[in-house]
Amino acid sequence: MVRRETKIMQTIEQCKEKYEHYKASGLKLDMSRGKPAVDQLDLSRALLSLPGQDDGCLLENGVDCRNYGLPAGLPAMRALFAEILGVQPENVIAGGNSSLNMMFDTVAQAFSKGICGGRPWCGEKVKFLCPAPGYDRHFGITEYFGIEMINIPIGADGPDMDIVERYVENDASVKGIWCVPKYSNPTGITYSDETVRRFARLKPKADDFRIFWDNSYVLHDISNTPDTLLNLYDEAEKCGNADIVFLFTSTSKITFPGAGVACVAASPKNVEWLLSRIQYQTIGPDKLNQLRHLRMLPDLEAVRAQMARHRAIIQPKFEMVLSAFEDGLKGLSGVSWTKPNGGYFISLDLPRGCASRAVALAKEAGLVLTPAGATFPYGRDPEDANIRVAPTYPSLPELEKALELMICCVRLALNKIEFSDSVNFGQRLQKYQIPT
Amino acid sequence: MVRRETKIMQTIEQCKEKYEHYKASGLKLDMSRGKPAVDQLDLSRALLSLPGQDDGCLLENGVDCRNYGLPAGLPAMRALFAEILGVQPENVIAGGNSSLNMMFDTVAQAFSKGICGGRPWCGEKVKFLCPAPGYDRHFGITEYFGIEMINIPIGADGPDMDIVERYVENDASVKGIWCVPKYSNPTGITYSDETVRRFARLKPKADDFRIFWDNSYVLHDISNTPDTLLNLYDEAEKCGNADIVFLFTSTSKITFPGAGVACVAASPKNVEWLLSRIQYQTIGPDKLNQLRHLRMLPDLEAVRAQMARHRAIIQPKFEMVLSAFEDGLKGLSGVSWTKPNGGYFISLDLPRGCASRAVALAKEAGLVLTPAGATFPYGRDPEDANIRVAPTYPSLPELEKALELMICCVRLALNKIEFSDSVNFGQRLQKYQIPT
Numbered sequence: 076m077v078r079r080e081t082k083i084m085q086t087i088e089q090c091k092e093k094y095e096h097y098k099a100s101g102l103k104l105d106m107s108r109g110k111p112a113v114d115q116l117d118l119s120r121a122l123l124s125l126p127g128q129d130d131g132c133l134l135e136n137g138v139d140c141r142n143y144g145l146p147a148g149l150p151a152m153r154a155l156f157a158e159i160l161g162v163q164p165e166n167v168i169a170g171g172n173s174s175l176n177m178m179f180d181t182v183a184q185a186f187s188k189g190i191c192g193g194r195p196w197c198g199e200k201v202k203f204l205c206p207a208p209g210y211d212r213h214f215g216i217t218e219y220f221g222i223e224m225i226n227i228p229i230g231a232d233g234p235d236m237d238i239v240e241r242y243v244e245n246d247a248s249v250k251g252i253w254c255v256p257k258y259s260n261p262t263g264i265t266y267s268d269e270t271v272r273r274f275a276r277l278k279p280k281a282d283d284f285r286i287f288w289d290n291s292y293v294l295h296d297i298s299n300t301p302d303t304l305l306n307l308y309d310e311a312e313k314c315g316n317a318d319i320v321f322l323f324t325s326t327s328k329i330t331f332p333g334a335g336v337a338c339v340a341a342s343p344k345n346v347e348w349l350l351s352r353i354q355y356q357t358i359g360p361d362k363l364n365q366l367r368h369l370r371m372l373p374d375l376e377a378v379r380a381q382m383a384r385h386r387a388i389i390q391p392k393f394e395m396v397l398s399a400f401e402d403g404l405k406g407l408s409g410v411s412w413t414k415p416n417g418g419y420f421i422s423l424d425l426p427r428g429c430a431s432r433a434v435a436l437a438k439e440a441g442l443v444l445t446p447a448g449a450t451f452p453y454g455r456d457p458e459d460a461n462i463r464v465a466p467t468y469p470s471l472p473e474l475e476k477a478l479e480l481m482i483c484c485v486r487l488a489l490n491k492i493e494f495s496d497s498v499n500f501g502q503r504l505q506k507y508q509i510p511t
Numbered sequence: 512m513v514r515r516e517t518k519i520m521q522t523i524e525q526c527k528e529k530y531e532h533y534k535a536s537g538l539k540l541d542m543s544r545g546k547p548a549v550d551q552l553d554l555s556r557a558l559l560s561l562p563g564q565d566d567g568c569l570l571e572n573g574v575d576c577r578n579y580g581l582p583a584g585l586p587a588m589r590a591l592f593a594e595i596l597g598v599q600p601e602n603v604i605a606g607g608n609s610s611l612n613m614m615f616d617t618v619a620q621a622f623s624k625g626i627c628g629g630r631p632w633c634g635e636k637v638k639f640l641c642p643a644p645g646y647d648r649h650f651g652i653t654e655y656f657g658i659e660m661i662n663i664p665i666g667a668d669g670p671d672m673d674i675v676e677r678y679v680e681n682d683a684s685v686k687g688i689w690c691v692p693k694y695s696n697p698t699g700i701t702y703s704d705e706t707v708r709r710f711a712r713l714k715p716k717a718d719d720f721r722i723f724w725d726n727s728y729v730l731h732d733i734s735n736t737p738d739t740l741l742n743l744y745d746e747a748e749k750c751g752n753a754d755i756v757f758l759f760t761s762t763s764k765i766t767f768p769g770a771g772v773a774c775v776a777a778s779p780k781n782v783e784w785l786l787s788r789i790q791y792q793t794i795g796p797d798k799l800n801q802l803r804h805l806r807m808l809p810d811l812e813a814v815r816a817q818m819a820r821h822r823a824i825i826q827p828k829f830e831m832v833l834s835a836f837e838d839g840l841k842g843l844s845g846v847s848w849t850k851p852n853g854g855y856f857i858s859l860d861l862p863r864g865c866a867s868r869a870v871a872l873a874k875e876a877g878l879v880l881t882p883a884g885a886t887f888p889y890g891r892d893p894e895d896a897n898i899r900v901a902p903t904y905p906s907l908p909e910l911e912k913a914l915e916l917m918i919c920c921v922r923l924a925l926n927k928i929e930f931s932d933s934v935n936f937g938q939r940l941q942k943y944q945i946p947t
Binding site: 108110111113116119120121122123124125126127128130132139140141142143144171172173175176179180183186187188195197198212215216218219220327331332333334352355356357358359360361362363364 | 544546547549552555556557559560561562563564566568575576577578579580607608609611612615616619622623624631633634648651652654655656763767768769770788791792793794795796797798799800
């Protein structure tokens, strides 16, 4: 437990004074994205000289990882991801550096060719269910392809499955749903066993309906009481439903964001379908980066040890946020936040109409938060209530400042105190913008 | 100049005897793809431990290459590619490990969204011009998207520009053309200055017509008298035509195939269009692999020195092929081959109807060549005449054997000598298959 040295001010006057102080101080902090901090990146320093000049880069079957080939990735990389996701190696395609890219390409493939013999989505009316608040970049993909997005409420157990079932089982234009089932972005909740079972049992009206199960935070615990997620693939297989699932994950937050290895996992039929595009798209993924990762993290045990080192860095930051909110926001009407056991985010809910105001105030004082609304389809939070808090990137001293300022901004937004002409309080994000 | 120790046999009887000898010997050689040999891969061994654990991985502006960001790639990587391609850094997007993937994605973007405000190609009648013989994987992309491919004859100066102009300037459904302008795959020719100028001057009927200029072999000389290629982008810009050009290249045959860095370069308007997709598709390319490359090859001079080392390995192989063909095939009616100054291929033309037969005979005896027909759209060589010879991957002793066998196969195919029940001489490839 980290002790914060400054106490959160209690009166609005104090908030205002503090806010103006920060604004004058030329603060420059960015908490807009779920980015690992520098000391987390340092945990993977070994990768920078791997596989090493003495490494033959050869597989047992004689394949030279330095040359062309293997569109589904290195067998050992597929096996490691299989263990992480709880599937078989032949279910896994190990790809490039971005699971987002694999999700995008999967939707693009459905768009241009249809899924497993189904009609191409281009020219069709296609809808996706979007548990919200959710991951802005998921919503960006479906928006890019002109897919209609439907907000689905998400609670402590996951998406509202009554609503999900009603849509999926009655509307043939509903072709997919975006899910971050463990330590959900941004609420940090993990889907309950019953939620997962209801996903597995879905009887979609559309043959080409798919669950996009983005298990980004599968090993990303920050607590002694980590959440457990039921294995959707197993459950779906039991119901003869394995084909409705696409699983995704990556090492972006295990090793280096943007220089890790990503994968998609699915049923044999879906894997065959995915490879039917990949074989035209590329001669193969970067096998040397896969080999590099395997040299540093040869098995699940090594990955778990790495995650424990991440946790040691992240956990105090989450504790600092929760403690600051406890001190500065507790008891305020309509204000609540999540207390996740893992992942990268805490979700802060304010009374209706306050989120964009608080974010704008923060920006004005030099603290960039995730744009209000970004966690909803089309960048529009119907309540303008949700703020995604991403505590990992700043150092602890920076985070402490950021939290003090953030709490000022929230309290000022709640009290509608005007104190600066240049902040347009009523402003709502008109257009969905992908933050850089 | 490498001396071959065995003399090519002169009579058909000798060919037949030699062929049966090879067939019985359990030979296993693969010359199907333009793959660098092991000693070429060894030239980039330094990459295996770069950037190194002491490298801060920081850019001048403070960006940490280990973290997320920079969707257009590292500025220094963009600058290096710009120098290689003869454009400005802001024209370049440095991406992942595969220029094929960038070409595929560019077509996919046109298919789903249209080019620069044009109509999406999905649902439209779209045609591409395909100088043939050409690169099978180009044709694979257009076939994947259901784009009609039109064969364009290619000669010593490049594609037949009379035909190209007629199509491009009169048919609004012609949206693109595939070009490998330098050391063309597979003929090895380089487009003449006049050909490049005629490309630059094209007045396409379709606003969204684009030249896909795949400059894979831009620095890949194997001769003291290398070819020079006029700068298409400059020429097009002079005509106010810069927007009709997409340039592609990669380090696949400079460093490691499949673990290099690829790029696309284009006009500001086109770059903006490309990034409008990329920003939804990924948070950024693998910047560490770009940094790794920059540490080993910081500037064009270093790249040229690397290419000289490649040349020292490749040139004797090309000389061996040309010398073997000279000895074994010269004077045979209807048989000719190219003598490239660079690139990865020699193109061998046989009399009509002989190519698939020769390739099948070779396969029967353990030598895998590029499937006959693969160098034409839909895998169909209208003449069944062209064989792509890829001499780089085998060692010199292996290549010597392969050539002796290949010449036997060609001569037997020409003479229609039957000698094995299991070879179906008349067989034509029915379906276009992407070789693994």
